[in-house]
Amino acid sequence: MDDELAISVRGLRKAYGDNVAVAGVDLDVHRGEVFALLGPNGAGKTTTVEILEGYRRRDAGEVSVLGTDPAHPDADWRSRVGIVLQGTGEFDELTVAEVIRHFSGFYPDADDPDKVIERVGLADKAKARTHTLSGGQKRRLDVALGIIGRPELLFLDEPTTGFDPEARREFWELIRDLAAAGTTIVLTTHYLDEAEALADRVGVIAGGRLVEVAAPNRLGNRQEALATVSWRTPEGTLESAQSATPTAFVADLAARYGGEVPGLTVTRPTLEDVYLTMIGHAR
Amino acid sequence: MTTTTKPATPVTATRGRRPGAGALALRQGRLEITQFLRSRESVVFTMGFPIIMILIFASIFDGTIGGGVKFTQYFITGMIATGLMTVSFQNLGIWIPIERDRGVLKRYRGTPMPKWVWFAGKVIMVVAIGIAETVLLLAVAVALFDLDLPGTAAKWFTFGWVAVLGVTACTLCGIAISSLARTARSGSAVVTPVALVLQFISGVFFVFTDLPTWMQQVAALFPLKWMCQGLRSVFLPESFGAQEPGGSFELGRVAVVLALWCVIGVVLCLTTFRWTTKRDG
Numbered sequence: 001m002d003d004e005l006a007i008s009v010r011g012l013r014k015a016y017g018d019n020v021a022v023a024g025v026d027l028d029v030h031r032g033e034v035f036a037l038l039g040p041n042g043a044g045k046t047t048t049v050e051i052l053e054g055y056r057r058r059d060a061g062e063v064s065v066l067g068t069d070p071a072h073p074d075a076d077w078r079s080r081v082g083i084v085l086q087g088t089g090e091f092d093e094l095t096v097a098e099v100i101r102h103f104s105g106f107y108p109d110a111d112d113p114d115k116v117i118e119r120v121g122l123a124d125k126a127k128a129r130t131h132t133l134s135g136g137q138k139r140r141l142d143v144a145l146g147i148i149g150r151p152e153l154l155f156l157d158e159p160t161t162g163f164d165p166e167a168r169r170e171f172w173e174l175i176r177d178l179a180a181a182g183t184t185i186v187l188t189t190h191y192l193d194e195a196e197a198l199a200d201r202v203g204v205i206a207g208g209r210l211v212e213v214a215a216p217n218r219l220g221n222r223q224e225a226l227a228t229v230s231w232r233t234p235e236g237t238l239e240s241a242q243s244a245t246p247t248a249f250v251a252d253l254a255a256r257y258g259g260e261v262p263g264l265t266v267t268r269p270t271l272e273d274v275y276l277t278m279i280g281h282a283r
Numbered sequence: 284m285t286t287t288t289k290p291a292t293p294v295t296a297t298r299g300r301r302p303g304a305g306a307l308a309l310r311q312g313r314l315e316i317t318q319f320l321r322s323r324e325s326v327v328f329t330m331g332f333p334i335i336m337i338l339i340f341a342s343i344f345d346g347t348i349g350g351g352v353k354f355t356q357y358f359i360t361g362m363i364a365t366g367l368m369t370v371s372f373q374n375l376g377i378w379i380p381i382e383r384d385r386g387v388l389k390r391y392r393g394t395p396m397p398k399w400v401w402f403a404g405k406v407i408m409v410v411a412i413g414i415a416e417t418v419l420l421l422a423v424a425v426a427l428f429d430l431d432l433p434g435t436a437a438k439w440f441t442f443g444w445v446a447v448l449g450v451t452a453c454t455l456c457g458i459a460i461s462s463l464a465r466t467a468r469s470g471s472a473v474v475t476p477v478a479l480v481l482q483f484i485s486g487v488f489f490v491f492t493d494l495p496t497w498m499q500q501v502a503a504l505f506p507l508k509w510m511c512q513g514l515r516s517v518f519l520p521e522s523f524g525a526q527e528p529g530g531s532f533e534l535g536r537v538a539v540v541l542a543l544w545c546v547i548g549v550v551l552c553l554t555t556f557r558w559t560t561k562r563d564g
Contacts, residue, residue, distance in 0.1 A: 053393065055559065078395035085393070089386030093321040094314070102314050105302055106394040145390065 005064075006031045006153050006184040007052060012061035014047050021047040023208035025061070029186060031152075034179045036199035037188040040279055044208040045188040046086055046157055052186070053083050053155055066153055079107050082151030084142045086158050092131040096122050099130060100144050107149030119177075120144045121170055135162035143171070147178065154178065156187040160194060172197055192271045206279040220274030229253070232263035307400045312407025319374075319408055329374050330416050333366035334423055340488075341428040348490070352519060355428040360514035361487035362424075363417055367446060368453050368478060368507055370413045375405060375457030376464075376474035383560055384467035392558045402458070402552075409454050417446070431518075438517045441534065445513035448541035452506045455548025462555045481507045492526060499528055506544045513537040 007029035014022040022044045029035045037045045050056045051063065054070035054077075063070060068077045091099050100117055104110035117126050120140040125133060130141060139162055146154055156175075160168045175198050179185055189195055195202045196216040203213040212219060229249050230240035243249040246266050253261045269277075302310065319325050337358065344354040382388055391401055424430035433439050460477070464470040482488060484498045485508040491499065502508040516524065516532035524531040 055389070055392070075395040075397065078393070081393075083393040085386060085389065087386045087389075089388075089390035091318070091387065093318040098314075098317070102310065103394060105307065105310055106396040108395075149394070 004030055006033070006066060007035075007186065008062075008064045009048075009052070010062040012048065012051065012063060013059045014044075014051060014056065015059055020208055022051070022058075025205070025208075025210050027203060027210060027213070029184065031184050032179070032182050033200050034175070034185045034187070034198050036195040036202045037186065037205055038190065038192065038195045038202050038275065039188075039205035040190060043205045043279070045205055048205065049155055049157055049186065049188055053081065054078075079109070079149055080152045082146040082149060082154040084146035084154070084156045084159055086161075090130055090138065092129065095127050095129055096133070096141055096144075097126040099141065100148060103145050104148050109150055110148055111150050113148065116144050116148050119147075119174065121167075136164060136167045139163065140167075140171075143174070151183065153184045153186070156185065158188055158190070160189070160191065168194070192275055196271050204275060204278050211278045216271060219271060220269070220278060222269055222271070222274050225269050225274075228265075228267050230263070230265050230267075231261045234262075238263070304397070304400070307396070308403035308407065311396075311400050311404025312411070315404045315408035316411055319412060325374065325378070329366075329370050329412065330419065332369060333362045333416065333420050336365070337362045337420060337424055338427070341424070345428075350520065350522065352523070353429065353431075355424060355430050356518050357490065357515070359420070359424050359430055360511050360518050361482075361485075362420060363446075363514055364449065364485075364507055364510040365482055365487050366416050366420055367413050367450050367510065368481070370416055371409045371450050371453035372457040372460070373474050373478050374409065374412075375454060376460045377470040379405075379458065379461035380464035380470035381467040383461070383557065388558045405458065406454055409450060413446070413450050433517050441513065442517045445510060445517070445537060445541070448538065448545065449506060449510035449513070452541050452544035452548055455545060455552055456506075459548055459551035459555060462557050465560070481505055484508075486511050492528060503528075503540075506541055509537045509540045513541075 005028055007027065009025055009027040012022055012025040012027075013020070025044075025048060027048075037048065039045050047056065051058050052065050052070055054065075054073035057071060066077060066080055068074070070077075094102075097113065097117060101113045104113050104116075114126075117123055120143050122137060122140050122144065125137060130138065133141065139159065143156070143159060146156065160171055163171060172194070175185060175187075179198075185198075187194075187198065199216055201213060202216050202219055204211045204219070214220075217223060226242040226244055227246040228240055229243055229246050230238060231253060233239055241249065250261070250264065250266065253264070319329075337355075340358045340362075341355045344358070347353055348357055379388075388401075392398075421430065421432065425432065433442060457474075460474060461470065464473050481502070484494065484502040485491070485505065486494065486502070487507070491502075491508070491511065494502075499508075512527065512532060513534060515527070516534060527533065529536070
């Protein structure tokens, strides 16, 4: 097995009764990479990730996570893998600091609890009971528990659900810090901007299959896609044309209009356009 | 002036800094106790219930049960046994489904914590709260109702092993029954009727031998009856053994039945315990 791979998956399948959640997924995640699994609700993201985390049994396929089959996790493997689950497991009666300190005791090489509390932005909530935290603050606590053991590999299942825009930006910074320190990160999200902002590569999952895996700016051959040039005619109607050479096209237009082209825009498909097309095909 | 600079401490990973197994279990126990004490419902329900019951019963039945022995001597045994069952069986049967539903158990499973540490934490909590609650109960009964404490070391020894075996059996059964509850809220619906019925048929609220024979026989299948009987041998004079259904306090049989329930409890725990809810797949 390739040492450069943090995760290697071949032919992964999982069904719940007649409902096939994961229908043959092949996936490689390199060490040090930030990989985003992007897909609509019910696409199979969480099932896939929870199999990789050792929570669920698979029906078929080969899976290796940090060189170990997650169906048979041991304590050493667990101490190298950080997990931020989708649902929060709350400790209503305890304070933020108590929970984080307690969990730090489970890991052989745990980070300093106070530092982690600071890092996830809960310093002023350290002494608060966890049930008094807002949704976004609870999510930060989840993240703190995910990183307290200094994992080599961190799973984040829809980590920023419930965050306000500012909290999301701060969270992204935290993820970038962790990635810069060499942590391999696998996150699921249904936010396109999150995948685009954080991930080295994005895997689009729909209907239990990986539809495409690529760098965010290459997804769906976005770079090679035709640009759409649109403008208004002197009569006021909207004209548009697809062009592989939009610069030349606009120069032509400018010459035709003898200067300013009214209402001129040049666009390429956004990640969202590409994504919606992809998951649309998969359905 | 010269300054000596310390050589930089190597920042290599120091794996193995984790507390040892025993320390991990103690930490877990301390955390469980903290959580219990901070949850007002648990404290009132678990600690308060037997004390309220002894206050009511000892006030209503302030006579004797013959031979100059106060009713309190009889009822205290049922209250101690009930208290021990509440703190172990009911407490765990109600709380574990809540923790499972909240995802607390799933979160523990995602850490390198050895599984047994979590169970050890629960046991430590049950034992600590059980001792505190029993001491409180005895103190109230001695102070308000002139309870006579056991007079010999042998009786205290019997008290000890009956309590330990009983709590162990009830703890294991509480963990086992927690898997029957599908949601957080159904835990108490599963556990409370079982506990209540056992209390009625096991001689907690009534003199056991006054109950219909068939009821006594059903009760004899479960641990609570035997806990009460073992404790009666501690708090009642030796001569009262003759009034038991078996003609004596049958301490040997008490030990065997409670030990058997420990074995049944372990088997059920090992075969049925779930760290995640059904919908987690």
